[in-house]
Each structure stands twice: as structure tokens, then as C-alpha cells.
């Protein structure tokens with residue numbers, strides 16, 4: 046036993062791998078979060094040890110013995126309130142998973158330095174903390190406020206268009222609002238996955254004898270135990286829940302067994318005792334070569350082409366031949382890990398009535414429910430998936446990760462089972478951003494007016510479909526960026542390989558395509574002799590222009606030039622100042638589009654005491670969908686924000702599909718507004734469920750063969766400027782102008798954009814998740830991913846433009862996804878202005894000698 050003082054009281058704990066495990070698993074202290082234990086690289090588990098901030102997952106119990114440990118639970122109440130309010134008021138948190146650890150560090154810093162603490166120093170010290178959501182800008186704003194000794198109030202926003210703190214912001218900041226891994230129920234067991242050892246190998250035998258015999262192990266489950274379907278998937282059901290004996294692995298995230306034990310640690314130890322014999326096979330890891338490879342990358346699937354998205358208008362070769370200027374370039378983007386801070390976790394709890402309740406942090410509880418029911422071979426109504434707001438997702442939690450296996454264990458054992466992935470397992474299991482090879486031919490006339498675009502894209506989708514075909518379809522659709530092109534010919538192929546699965550990730554193919562298109566635009570501008578600005582302005586889409594796959598742009602596209610108009614003075618000033626500048630310009634749809642019928646529902650209900658409950662079923666993952674729902678209710682009903690309670694309700698058929706593609710804000714707002722209007726028409730009677738709906742039933746798929754399909758119902762636009770100092774080679778600042786249609790909450794909008802730009806700079810300069818020739822990821826720690834650290838984030842200035850989208854509630858366009866669409870192109874342009882080199886491959890890295898280097902710790 047080990048003794049120490051916790052928040053002023055003596056405690057005693059048993060054996061644990063580190064202090065964090067003792068705090069969370071035995072003492073029930075959950076404000077320190079586990080983002081990467083035991084590697085000490087995210088900072089989420091930071092506590093005070095004898096007054097000094099330390100990551101608790103690096104502290105052995107021997108080291109903790111006799112020490113005084115303080116967590117956020119042990120701060121005095123006034124201090125807790127002040128710190129949390131400062132962060133919420135500044136918009137310094139989104140998903141909140143990183144925030145408790147940061148608050149502990151900030152307290153230690155302020156205790157030591159007081160008002161002498163500078164922004165720069167704070168940035169350096171926060172290097173021990175990853176925040177994937179905010180881009181750090183608003184975190185440093187909050188630290189400055191706290192260092193000055195101020196006590197701001199976290200005031201909720203009012204109606205649509207008002208600035209205010211996020212819903213539940215202070216509880217999130219303090220780590221009081223639980224994530225799945227923070228949940229505990231009586232009799233709960235713990236699961237751990239046994240993953241594959243080879244990316245492509247026949248599984249000859251799975252021997253669970255030693256694992257079953259390990260003290261504390263309750264059961265080991267394999268494919269042989271599955272009551273129902275072996276395979277799941279959001280669109281194609283091709284992803285095995287377990288690989289059985291006699292089956293074949295297709296990537297290193299394949300699951301062979303789930304071990305269930307009385308503690309997480311025991312389950313993890315025993316999982317390594319599951320012995321698997323293999324017959325290794327040649328992995329297919331080159332997407333281009335895999336297209337024609339006679340062998341199949343994926344077990345029992347024929348062929349390696351997952352999808353082919355094609356469209357054309359006019360004779361592209363003829364138009365290119367007739368163009369005054371042409372460029373031809375091959376662009377290559379990289380695979381990227383989401384690095385959401387909360388690893389995947391699932392808790393499954395069997396009910397006495399033959400139902401199964403599953404607590405999931407996924408992005409689509411209805412898909413989770415249906416897939417779990419299929420795996421268990423029971424009716425979907427018997428599965429209730431409760432949505433738990435997650436600690437970041439960015440698209441990486443759309444597919445099931447461990448929900449299926451955990452549900453099987455709980456169902457068969459008739460006991461609650463929780464399974465939380467380690468950081469390494471999370472890296473291996475969930476889909477990444479697609480690396481895409483893009484060959485572009487683009488032409489223009491002597492005035493710089495674009496004449497034709499031919500694009501050929503090949504994306505490495507990994508083995509299982511996930512939404513890979515949709516990502517490549519979206520890349521194809523966005524191939525021309527926000528530009529008018531009279532002639533276009535595009536083909537995008539998603540290829541199955543044995544590398545990591547690739548799927549949804551903020552931007553969804555639009556980032557890759559527009560990095561290529563922006564590169565082509567800059568090269569053509571140089572050929573013609575136009576500025577980067579003028580080239581873009583002349584060719585920007587406007588109402589009535591036929592875009593990409595043939596869509597006639599509506600008046601919402603006024604936002605394109607509005608962004609350029611807003612950035613023009615800043616651009617011209619930077620050029621006049623002799624800076625190296627790069628301009629990125631982009632568009633991104635919101636919603637699914639492509640002919641999907643999207644019906645979204647929400648419920649508003651009044652209580653006798655005048656309170657209003659708003660029920661929806663979107664995933665809150667830091668993007669602020671709860672706050673949007675609250676603001677719409679305030680706007681429509683005229684009630685105070687403090688009267689509104691937002692509830693995620695997955696017990697009613699409000700089915701919204703995946704929270705993806707910036708859908709939550711646009712469609713959630715529409716459904717809540719409709720529910721409120723119905724309530725008003727009926728006198729807002731207490732106890733009545735007023736159900737509202739928002740539907741998009743006017744988009745078309747490419748397959749319909751229409752000349753002018755409405756592929757998407759909403760587009761947002763952005764122009765970003767990257768300014769580089771010619772002396773140091775470092776980035777001076779990024780200016781991000783975004784047309785969001787209507788900013789529901791400008792504070793949260795800015796935060797989304799700053800976080801996206803931070804992610805976009807990493808995408809441009811340093812982030813990658815490569816696999817070797819065995820299909821094995823090379824960067825298996827958070828630090829090796831190349832995420833830009835706080836001290837290296839340049840100032841990010843945000844300007845919001847509001848060009849309303851017709852047929853969209855309040856004109857909203859969405860902001861979650863477009864944030865990093867223009868960033869890499871802007872960085873590439875600025876680097877070219879700096880040293881005259883054209884770049885076509887991501888990440889680009891800053892030139893040697895640049896003052897700001899990314900991820901150098």
C-alpha cells in the first residue's frame with residue numbers, strides 16, 4: 046500500500062502503474078484526464094505534487110509516497126470558480142478534455158509569477174499540454190486575464206448572433222462533466238483489446254488459454270462468441286468486429302480478442318497473453334500500385350478499388366491545348382492522425398429488462414445502435430446508445446471503434462463492461478485523413494481567366510470502407526476550389542490498402558483538393574503576371590456561375606468575394622511592408638448533400654416553473670452544438686438563457702445521423718427553431734413535447750446525371766493570409782476571413798477558426814502519420830505527430846463575414862470544417878514568396894533557420 050495526501054486528506058492506495066491510475070481507478074478522482082498514459086505527452090493528467098505541476102501518469106506510486114497531491118477538486122471554491130469562469134468567458138475551451146490539466150498548470154504558474162507572468166512565458170510552459178481544439182490563442186487570453194488578477198463572469202449568450210460562454214463551460218473546465226471513461230457503475234468490469242501483429246496475415250490459431258488463466262480475468266471473447274454479424278460499417282458492412290481463426294488481418298488495428306477482467310490493468314496485461322499464430326502475407330501499402338495488384342488487400346473482398354468518382358464538362362484536353370497558359374503538377378498530401386485528446390471509450394450496461402445501454406462518445410449514436418444490434422443479433426429497439434459528449438473527434442469517431450466488442454462482452458456476461466483504448470490503440474484503430482496523390486492540369490487565358498481543369502486523384506483509404514468513398518467524392522467535387530471553370534474533368538479513386546484506415550477528418554477531402562488547386566492558381570498567377578489576390582478575385586465564383594460538378598451557385602456565393610474584399614487591405618499592407626505573403630481561398634459544403642434526404646428533429650418542452658428543455662441528438666464534441674441549440678431557443682422564445690436546459694436525447698427517434706460535415710449547427714438550429722415556433726403557436730403548454738424538424742430534400746447525386754445538379758445545399762467560404770517575416774523566415778501572423786453566413790455566437794466561431802488554423806498550420810508544415818512498408822504506423826506517440834506547440838503558434842486574427850445562405854436557418858453556413866481548407870495553400874504561397882520554391886508535397890516544413898519551427902520539443 047502507498048500513502049500520500051490527496052487534497053488535504055491522507056489516503057492509501059493499492060498497486061497501480063502510476064499515480065494517475067490510482068487517482069482515477071481507485072480514488073475516483075476524475076478531473077485529471079487520461080489522454081496518453083503512461084507517456085506523459087498530453088498534459089491532461091497534470092496535478093500539483095507538493096505545489097509543483099506534474100503529469101501524474103509519469104509518477105510512480107513510490108515517488109508519490111508521502112507527498113501532498115492536489116487536483117482541481119482540492120482547489121478552494123473561489124479559486125475554482127475564478128479559473129473556470131475565466132476560461133469559459135474567454136472561449137478558451139471547446140471539448141474541455143485538456144482544460145483541467147491546463148488549469149492546474151496555470152495555477153502553479155500564477156502562484157509563482159503572479160502578475161509578472163507574460164503571454165510568452167505562459168506559452169512556453171504550456172508546451173507540456175496539447176490542445177487539439179482551440180489553437181491556444183484563447184487559452185493564452187484567459188491566462189493573461191487570470192494573471193492580472195481579474196475575475197470575469199462566464200455569461201451565457203443570448204439569442205442568435207450574440208457572444209457568450211459555451212453551455213456547461215465552467216463544469217467542463219473543471220473536469221466535472223464526465224466523459225465515458227469517467228463513468229463508473231456498480232459491478233463494472235474492464236475490457237482490453239488484443240490487436241493484430243501483422244497488417245496482412247492469415248490467422249491460423251488464437252489461443253486464449255493463458256489469458257483466461259490470468260488472475261482477475263473474467264472472460265475472453267473472440268469472433269467465435271459473436272451472436273450476430275461479424276462485420277459492421279457506416280456505409281459498407283465490411284469491417285470485422287473480430288478477425289476469426291481462419292480469417293485474415295487487413296491492418297494493424299484489427300481486433301482478435303477482447304479480454305474482460307476486474308481492472309483495466311489486469312485486462313491489459315492478460316490481453317498480451319492471447320497467443321496468435323499467423324501466416325504472414327505481403328501487405329499492400331502503395332495505393333497507386335494496389336489499383337492493379339492481382340492480390341486483394343482485404344480479406345474476402347474482391348479488388349482494391351473502393352470507389353471511383355468521375356464527372357466532366359466539355360473537352361478538357363482541347364481546352365487545355367487552347368489555353369494561353371497551363372500548369373501541370375503532381376501534389377501529394379499526407380496521412381494525418383486526428384489526435385483528439387480523449388481516446389475512445391465505451392461503457393455497456395445490460396438492463397434487467399433484456400436491453401443494453403451503451404454509453405458512447407461516437408459521432409452517430411443511431412449508426413452505433415444499429416450496428417451493435419446487428420452484432421448481437423437483437424432488435425435495434427433493445428439497444429439504447431446514450432450520447433456522452435466527447436473529448437474531441439474531428440471526424441475520427443464516426444466509425445465504431447470498440448463499441449461492438451464491448452457490447453458483446455456486456456451482453457454475454459450480463460455485467461457492465463467498460464473498454465477504454467490506450468493512445469497507441471487509438472492510433473492503430475480509428476480512421477485517419479487520406480493521403481491523396483493529385484495530378485492537376487489547369488489552364489487560363491492571357492487575362493488570367495481559368496479555362497480548364499483536369500484532375501486525377503488517388504487516395505489511400507486503408508482496408509475498410511468507412512466513409513472513404515465519400516471523402517474522395519468530396520475531394521472530386523471540391524477539385525476546382527471556389528473558382529469558375531468552364532471546362533472540367535475530374536476522377537478520384539479511393540483505394541483499399543493495408544495501411545491505416547482513412548475516413549472522415551475535418552475538411553473531408555476538400556483540404557487536399559484545395560491545396561492542389563491553390564498551388565495551381567499561384568503558379569498560373571506567376572505565369573500571367575497577376576498578384577495572388579487578383580488571380581483569385583477574377584476567378585471567384587459568383588451567383589449564377591456553374592461550379593465544379595455543374596452546380597449553379599446561388600446568392601450564398603456572394604460570400605466568396607466578400608471574404609476577398611475583407612482581406613484585401615491586410616494583404617496589400619503586408620505586401621507594402623515587404624513581407625512574404627501567401628493567400629489561400631477555399632469553400633466547403635456543410636451537410637451531406639449528394640442527394641441524401643436529411644431530416645433532423647428536435648424537441649422543446651416547457652416545465653411548470655418556466656424552464657425550457659431543448660432535446661436534440663447531436664454529438665457535442667467541443668464545436669458548440671449545445672450552445673447553438675440554447676441560443677436558438679432564446680432567440681425564438683424570448684426566454685433568458687439561464688432558463689434553458691439542453692439535453693442530448695437518444696431515447697426518442699430524433700435520428701440525425703452522424704454529427705459530421707458541419708451539419709450540427711445548420712440543421713440543429715433549423716430543427717430547434719421549428720420546434721420553438723410550433724410551441725409558440727400552441728401557447729407553450731408545460732409538459733408537451735413540441736417536435737420540430739428541418740429537412741434538406743433538394744440536393745442531387747452525381748449519379749442522377751443532371752447537367753446542373755444541386756450537389757450541396759450550403760457552402761461556406763474563407764480567405765486566409767499567411768505573412769512571413771523575410772528576415773527570420775518565421776510566420777508573423779495568419780489572418781483568417783470566414784464567411785459563416787450568420788455567426789450564431791461570434792466567440793465560439795472565432796474559437797473554431799483559430800483551432801482549425803492551428804490544425805491547418807500543422808497540416809501544412811509538420812503533421813504526418815506515415816506507415817512503413819509493413820503497414821505499421823511510424824509515429825506512435827503524440828509528440829511525434831508534429832502538432833504545433835503553443836509557443837510556436839503565430840497570432841491568428843479572425844474576421845467574420847456574413848453573407849447569408851438562402852434556405853438555411855438564419856442564413857447559417859457552418860464553420861467547423863472549412864477552417865483549415867485554405868491554410869496549407871496560403872502557407873505554400875508565402876513560402877514561395879520567401880524563397881522562390883514551389884512546393885507540392887505536405888508537410889512542407891519551414892525553411893532551415895526559420896524562427897518558428899513546429900513541434901520541436
Ligand code: FES
Nearest residue numbers: 080081085088102
Ligand atoms: S495522460 Fe498523462 S500526460 Fe497524457
Ligand code: FES
Nearest residue numbers: 139141176177178
Ligand atoms: S479543448 Fe483542448 S483538446 Fe479540446
